[in-house]
Amino acid sequence: MCSSRVRSVDEACEARPEPRPAAAPQNPLKRLHCAVQQYAWGRNSEDSEVAQLVAASGQAVDPTKPYAELWMGTHPSAPSLLADNGYAGQPLLTLLRDRPELLGAALPRFGCDLPFLFKVLSVGTALSIQSHPDKALAERLHADKPEIYKDANHKPEMALALTEFEALCSFVPHSELLESLEACPELAQCCGSQCVEALRAAAAAPDGSPQRTAALRAAFHEVMACPADRAAAYVERMCERLKADAAEGCQLSPRELLSLRLELQYPGDVGVLAAWFLNYLRLQPGQAVALPANEPHAYISGEIVEVMATSDNVIRAGLTPKMRDVEALCSSLTYDQGLPELLTGGKAAASPHLAVYRPPFREFELWRYTPPAGTAEELPAADGPLMVLVQQGGLRVRSGSQSRNLQRGDVYFVAAGAALELQAAADSRHLLGEQGASGAAPVGELELQPLSGRAEASSEASTSYASATGRPSSYARVHGSASRAPARWRRIDTVAKEQLREVRYEKAQGEGIAKITINRPEKRNAFTPRTVMEMSWCFADAREDPAIGVIILTGEGPLAFCSGGDQSVRGAGGYVGADGIPRLNVLDLQMQIRRLPKPVIAMVAGYAVGGGHILHMMCDLTIAADNAVFGQTGPKVGSFDAGYGSTQMARLVGQKKAREMWFLARLYDAQQAMDMGLVNTVVPLAELEPETLQWCREILKNSPTALRVLKSALNAAEDGQAGIQQLGGDATLLFYQSEEGNEGRQAYMDKRPPDFSRFKRLP
Numbered sequence: 001m002c003s004s005r006v007r008s009v010d011e012a013c014e015a016r017p018e019p020r021p022a023a024a025p026q027n028p029l030k031r032l033h034c035a036v037q038q039y040a041w042g043r044n045s046e047d048s049e050v051a052q053l054v055a056a057s058g059q060a061v062d063p064t065k066p067y068a069e070l071w072m073g074t075h076p077s078a079p080s081l082l083a084d085n086g087y088a089g090q091p092l093l094t095l096l097r098d099r100p101e102l103l104g105a106a107l108p109r110f111g112c113d114l115p116f117l118f119k120v121l122s123v124g125t126a127l128s129i130q131s132h133p134d135k136a137l138a139e140r141l142h143a144d145k146p147e148i149y150k151d152a153n154h155k156p157e158m159a160l161a162l163t164e165f166e167a168l169c170s171f172v173p174h175s176e177l178l179e180s181l182e183a184c185p186e187l188a189q190c191c192g193s194q195c196v197e198a199l200r201a202a203a204a205a206p207d208g209s210p211q212r213t214a215a216l217r218a219a220f221h222e223v224m225a226c227p228a229d230r231a232a233a234y235v236e237r238m239c240e241r242l243k244a245d246a247a248e249g250c251q252l253s254p255r256e257l258l259s260l261r262l263e264l265q266y267p268g269d270v271g272v273l274a275a276w277f278l279n280y281l282r283l284q285p286g287q288a289v290a291l292p293a294n295e296p297h298a299y300i301s302g303e304i305v306e307v308m309a310t311s312d313n314v315i316r317a318g319l320t321p322k323m324r325d326v327e328a329l330c331s332s333l334t335y336d337q338g339l340p341e342l343l344t345g346g347k348a349a350a351s352p353h354l355a356v357y358r359p360p361f362r363e364f365e366l367w368r369y370t371p372p373a374g375t376a377e378e379l380p381a382a383d384g385p386l387m388v389l390v391q392q393g394g395l396r397v398r399s400g401s402q403s404r405n406l407q408r409g410d411v412y413f414v415a416a417g418a419a420l421e422l423q424a425a426a427d428s429r430h431l432l433g434e435q436g437a438s439g440a441a442p443v444g445e446l447e448l449q450p451l452s453g454r455a456e457a458s459s460e461a462s463t464s465y466a467s468a469t470g471r472p473s474s475y476a477r478v479h480g481s482a483s484r485a486p487a488r489w490r491r492i493d494t495v496a497k498e499q500l501r502e503v504r505y506e507k508a509q510g511e512g513i514a515k516i517t518i519n520r521p522e523k524r525n526a527f528t529p530r531t532v533m534e535m536s537w538c539f540a541d542a543r544e545d546p547a548i549g550v551i552i553l554t555g556e557g558p559l560a561f562c563s564g565g566d567q568s569v570r571g572a573g574g575y576v577g578a579d580g581i582p583r584l585n586v587l588d589l590q591m592q593i594r595r596l597p598k599p600v601i602a603m604v605a606g607y608a609v610g611g612g613h614i615l616h617m618m619c620d621l622t623i624a625a626d627n628a629v630f631g632q633t634g635p636k637v638g639s640f641d642a643g644y645g646s647t648q649m650a651r652l653v654g655q656k657k658a659r660e661m662w663f664l665a666r667l668y669d670a671q672q673a674m675d676m677g678l679v680n681t682v683v684p685l686a687e688l689e690p691e692t693l694q695w696c697r698e699i700l701k702n703s704p705t706a707l708r709v710l711k712s713a714l715n716a717a718e719d720g721q722a723g724i725q726q727l728g729g730d731a732t733l734l735f736y737q738s739e740e741g742n743e744g745r746q747a748y749m750d751k752r753p754p755d756f757s758r759f760k761r762l763p
């Protein structure tokens with residue numbers, strides 16, 4: 001149900017005891033025949049909610065045509081017609097002109113017309129990258145090009161997902177754009193080195209600062225205005241690269257997969273590249289997004305209801321066979337960066353079954369009414385007009401002396417000031433599953449879900465910094481947030497000339513992250529001597545690779561990080577591999593992790609027990625899923641680790657707790673482990689990798705030498721002479737890079753005495 005925003009449903013409800021200023025209108029319910037738009041981007045009739053609604057309302061559906069939009073309103077391009085006697089076949093606007101009182105308080109505010117246009121959209125193929133002008137620009141565009149910009153109104157709009165709905169909306173946060181330029185070299189090439197440099201330099205400037213806006217505007221314009229043949233070449237090159245990566249077993253990110261999909265729909269179109277500038281959202285049913293004027297967006301796929309101010313003004317610039325107005329688009333955008341807020345529908349005081357979506361615009365709000373079967377209740381009168389679409393179920397509506405049975409597909413105009421007595425059909429449960437009947441509602445079941453995973457790229461939680469002032473500090477503004485977007489993992493099957501069998505080794509494309517996964521899920525990732533060797537080769541490779549700055553250690557699947565040594569291959573003197581030699585080589589691996597001069601993060605889902613628990617303790621950081629379980633089992637299976645397994649544990653949890661963990665060999669859940677100081681954070685299982693990647697990316701922004709020396713120093717405090725040796729090695733490494741160090745070497749090579757006189761003896 002769409003209502004003009006004169007007085008909200010809650011205000012109307014609170015005002016109920018007050019005497020009404022105007023009498024309730026006679027015959028307020030007006031059935032409408034609504035127009036369908038069969039644009040090429042729509043869906044085939046059998047897959048299209050638009051077509052299904054049209055069919056349910058008794059109109060013929062042409063199976064050979066796409067069904068894109070159902071328009072409910074007065075817009076001259078496709079006006080809704082009245083179905084009832086008296087005005088049958090006439091436009092709704094004719095009735096409103098004859099009886100303006102039906103608009104109630106909307107009349108003095110918006111004039112003698114419906115202030116909004118209500119639509120259902122079935123999006124099969126992506127719609128153009130576009131924006132809608134504000135009022136001043138709309139007036140100018142309409143005056144200059146009336147054949148293209150058909151009215152002088154602005155068009156703020158809101159889209160509510162009926163099915164999963166993919167869309168590109170507003171510019172991505174600056175940090176994400178910089179990552180995209182790394183991940184997608186063709187995008188960077190299309191922007192040009194000057195624009196890329198300006199974007200990089202703007203990273204230090206605050207969000208929304210003139211420097212960032214200018215850099216973003218220049219880069220976006222550069223891409224949008226790229227000559228078609230050059231753009232097509234970049235797009236082709238990007239897609240070939242992505243396809244080659246995929247063929248090599250590389251997991252493409254959702255955004256890369258989107259690029260390939262868009263390219264199939266619009267081969268060579270510059271919009272395929274421009275899409276990287278915009279947030280990629282996946283809305284779940286019941287979630288809505290508001291799109292103010294001058295925000296770039298493109299709908300990709302899904303079924304939605306959409307409401308907008310009565311206008312059809314669209315400035316298109318990509319992903320379209322239609323006319324492009326690149327200059328109008330690029331010059332009018334806000335260039336605000338960040339995720340748009342998602343609306344999930346606030347509960348209305350008028351009814352527990354009514355959710356209200358209130359965008360920051362004057363013209364309308366959207367009501368979603370989902371009563372259980374058989375519900376009977378009254379909705380207070382709205383001061384402005386309503387447009388009602390029944391999307392599911394059946395509903396009896398009474399207002400004054402008028403009574404109507406509404407069914408799926410019915411569309412009604414309801415005059416301002418009409419209170420509605422509603423009774424949801426008792427037999428319509430089958431139409432709505434467990435939720436029961438839906439009444440005069442724009443959508444079906446009420447299922448509000450928080451958006452998870454950045455929308456894919458979209459559920460971008462930002463890094464949080466404490467602030468003494470309550471505002472983001474300059475520290476937070478400068479260092480910003482790190483992305484939680486999925487990494488694009490490239491698998492490496494051979495390391496140290498050995499084929500990996502028990503471990504998976506991956507590196508993130510374009511990022512300094514390596515991931516080592518113990519891959520024996522059928523044994524809860526218990527390790528054999530071979531598993532340990534493979535891990536060791538991978539750690540050595542990651543250490544040697546200058547592109548790698550942080551390493552994740554994890555286990556395959558959600559059930560276990562690692563359950564320790566494989567007891568089935570345990571023999572006298574150690575664990576026995578194919579060579580028949582008993583080994584305790586996991587002790588060497590512990591040392592290798594400890595000495596590795598790059599941070600190692602344990603990413604723990606499920607069990608981290610026995611030798612697996614010690615491995616996570618040896619990592620610099622541990623990020624745990626909420627299903628993680630920690631503990632030592634040794635004393636129950638006739639084993640113990642009297643090295644780091646005991647001493648490192650005591651450093652982490654204290655002597656008493658360490659003795660408890662070993663002597664009793666109990667298991668502890670993630671929160672208990674967190675409370676003991678064994679892990680750094682606990683997150684829902686689904687957030688485990690996004691959270692870990694965000695930590696990795698945050699670490700990667702920091703000075704590698706600072707991290708290296710800090711790790712050595714923290715080790716040195718615990719590791720005695722061995723620890724001092726590591727820290728001392730780092731000091732030598734730095735000294736070798738200094739002029740003073742080099743003077744000594746050079747003098748030796750020159751066979752002359754060294755001259756250290758120019759090096760200061762600082763206090």
Ligand SMILES: CC(C)(COP(=O)(O)OP(=O)(O)OC[C@H]1O[C@@H](n2cnc3c(N)ncnc32)[C@H](O)[C@@H]1OP(=O)(O)O)[C@@H](O)C(=O)NCCC(=O)NCCSC(=O)c1cc(O)c2ccccc2c1O
Nearest residue numbers: 523524526563564565566567586607610611633639640641
């Ligand atoms: C980890 C569990 C708590 C999980 O229980 P769950 O009920 O979820 O699963 P199952 O028990 O059914 O296990 C499924 C499947 O995996 C097999 N499996 C699991 N862990 C191991 C293992 N460590 N070794 C061999 N096989 C394992 C299990 O048998 C099942 O197989 P099926 O064929 O029967 O289906 C639970 O599994 C568990 O408690 N596991 C044992 C944990 C354990 O005691 N680990 C060894 C501790 S000692 C150690 O790790 C160790 C290693 C070293 O290298 C050392 C070196 C130097 C000093 C000390 C060392 C040390 O102590």
